[in-house]
Amino acid sequence: MRLAELSERSGVSTATIKYYLREGLLAPGHQINTTTAEYDEEHLRRLKLIRAMIQVGRVPVATVKEVLGHVDDDSLPRAMRLGAAVWALPQVPEPDADDEFVQGARIAMEELLKTLGWSNAQAMTAVSPSFRSLVVATAALRRLGYDWSPETLVPYARLMRQVAELDMEFMESHVSEAEKAEVAVLGVVLVEPMLQALHRLAQEEESTRRYGFE
Amino acid sequence: MRLAELSERSGVSTATIKYYLREGLLAPGHQINTTTAEYDEEHLRRLKLIRAMIQVGRVPVATVKEVLGHVDDDSLPRAMRLGAAVWALPQVPEPDADDEFVQGARIAMEELLKTLGWSNAQAMTAVSPSFRSLVVATAALRRLGYDWSPETLVPYARLMRQVAELDMEFMESHVSEAEKAEVAVLGVVLVEPMLQALHRLAQEEESTRRYGFE
DNA sequence: ATGCTTGGATAGTGGCACTCCCCAATGAAG
DNA sequence: CTTCATTGGGGAGTGCCACTATCCAAGCAT
Numbered sequence: 001m002r003l004a005e006l007s008e009r010s011g012v013s014t015a016t017i018k019y020y021l022r023e024g025l026l027a028p029g030h031q032i033n034t035t036t037a038e039y040d041e042e043h044l045r046r047l048k049l050i051r052a053m054i055q056v057g058r059v060p061v062a063t064v065k066e067v068l069g070h071v072d073d074d075s076l077p078r079a080m081r082l083g084a085a086v087w088a089l090p091q092v093p094e095p096d097a098d099d100e101f102v103q104g105a106r107i108a109m110e111e112l113l114k115t116l117g118w119s120n121a122q123a124m125t126a127v128s129p130s131f132r133s134l135v136v137a138t139a140a141l142r143r144l145g146y147d148w149s150p151e152t153l154v155p156y157a158r159l160m161r162q163v164a165e166l167d168m169e170f171m172e173s174h175v176s177e178a179e180k181a182e183v184a185v186l187g188v189v190l191v192e193p194m195l196q197a198l199h200r201l202a203q204e205e206e207s208t209r210r211y212g213f214e
Numbered sequence: 215m216r217l218a219e220l221s222e223r224s225g226v227s228t229a230t231i232k233y234y235l236r237e238g239l240l241a242p243g244h245q246i247n248t249t250t251a252e253y254d255e256e257h258l259r260r261l262k263l264i265r266a267m268i269q270v271g272r273v274p275v276a277t278v279k280e281v282l283g284h285v286d287d288d289s290l291p292r293a294m295r296l297g298a299a300v301w302a303l304p305q306v307p308e309p310d311a312d313d314e315f316v317q318g319a320r321i322a323m324e325e326l327l328k329t330l331g332w333s334n335a336q337a338m339t340a341v342s343p344s345f346r347s348l349v350v351a352t353a354a355l356r357r358l359g360y361d362w363s364p365e366t367l368v369p370y371a372r373l374m375r376q377v378a379e380l381d382m383e384f385m386e387s388h389v390s391e392a393e394k395a396e397v398a399v400l401g402v403v404l405v406e407p408m409l410q411a412l413h414r415l416a417q418e419e420e421s422t423r424r425y426g427f428e
Numbered sequence: 429a430t431g432c433t434t435g436g437a438t439a440g441t442g443g444c445a446c447t448c449c450c451c452a453a454t455g456a457a458g
Numbered sequence: 459c460t461t462c463a464t465t466g467g468g469g470a471g472t473g474c475c476a477c478t479a480t481c482c483a484a485g486c487a488t
Contacts, residue, residue: 002464003464003465004465013446019445031466033453034454034466035452035464035465035466036453036455037465045358049358051354052358055354060444061444077425082417082418083418083421086414086417091411092407096225120418120419130411130415133410134408136270136407138408141400144259146388146400155380156377157412157416160409160416161416161419161420163416164420167417168417168420191370192410193347193350194370195370195409195413196347196406197345198348198374199377199378199406200300200344200347200402201335201345202375202378203296203300203402204342206381206382207382208334210382217434218434227477229477230477233478236436236437247484248436248483248485249434249483249484249485250435251435274475275476
């Protein structure tokens with residue numbers, strides 16, 4: 001298939017596909033001659049994945065490239081590919097380490113992981129971007145005067161652990177379909193917006209159930 | 215307090231505060247004369263909230279204004295203020311209604327809400343931005359060949375319902391502190407990044423527990 | 429009197445995700 | 459064989475966003 005067909009079947013304009021090719025998000029097609037390149041089903045699938053990451057997952061173009069690089073890195077075992085890909089996803093900016101709220105939040109979150117017994121996560125606290133996000137969000141809440149303590153977070157964390165178990169089960173049941181770490185990346189990039197949407201719907205539902213429209 | 219002090223105590227540059235004032239995010243200070251305005255603790259608190267929404271919640275400036283407008287709308291009851299504020303939050307763009315995947319996803323998600331018995335959410339399917347996000351994400355997954363059916367989502371939705379219950383409990387326990395709908399907005403804008411971070415940490419933990427570093 | 433700070437306003441910056449336009453080569457149609 | 463739309467490639471331009479910089483006249487503090 002040529003560029004025009006790839007564009008039509010994916011719903012992405014040729015100009016944008018060219019842009020992705022230039023940025024190295026999409027592998028070049030098989031070059032037949034100076035003015036013709038052939039694309040296959042794998043290109044189409046990859047393009048759909050890229051679009052989903054950008055539009056649904058709101059992942060920046062540069063980050064998509066990095067994430068896909070990790071996904072394709074055959075030298076890494078599966079769990080590490082997922083880890084590397086997730087670590088590349090955009091997170092909150094580095095906090096000011098001197099800030100008292102940040103320091104307090106960090107200690108509280110380390111305590112949280114200890115309480116939960118998440119030993120792997122505990123070992124990663126110094127470097128994990130997810131842990132950093134957690135600290136930054138907690139610090140922001142504390143700065144606003146909310147005592148967001150480990151005890152408050154423990155039930156949230158246990159629920160998210162159950163969500164992660166569902167993720168893993170979904171992955172396992174689909175390994176045959178696309179055996180790459182792609183499924184894992186989708187599990188983060190596309191499932192997160194769904195969780196967010198479900199969370200907001202659940203809040204509306206619960207809020208209406210409790211308080212009605214008073 | 216004058217502008218300089220507001221800047222120092224919030225960690226936001228005077229130029230940026232002026233920008234927020236211009237954009238109408240922050241109420242003007244009490245004007246003493248042509249060249250002096252006085253700000254109070256409420257301004258400081260509001261500024262911290264704005265910063266948290268922008269930096270941690272990644273909410274665009276224009277949206278922050280809209281959300282705060284709903285939060286301050288005394289003519290609405292609490293549940294509706296929360297709803298209005300959440301609806302103003304950025305969501306995925308309007309999907310192509312003609313797309314077959316979008317249509318299929320919409321039907322599947324309506325079925326999901328029916329199964330869950332979320333009657334309020336069900337009544338809102340036509341307009342709720344959260345429902346739309348859910349449909350768009352599901353359609354993207356289906357387009358990639360994953361049969362993401364209502365049955366797969368039910369356990370996720372039940373877990374998010376439990377999360378929403380925790381949110382409500384947190385809100386109730388803090389009504390005294392800042393009785394406005396502010397707490398509810400925080401519950402969405404700041405809790406979501408925390409949930410996301412916890413989700414990713416839980417995935418890492420669960421992935422390592424199951425597969426180690428093979 | 430002087431020099432710094434104030435609010436107010438305008439213009440500029442840098443990043444991002446495209447989008448437009450031009451090019452020479454080419455393959456398809458008549 | 460001639461026309462002509464299409465191809466991949468590349469550079470420049472666009473629109474939006476969140477600031478950021480600069481200028482200004484008025485005032486307050488010393």
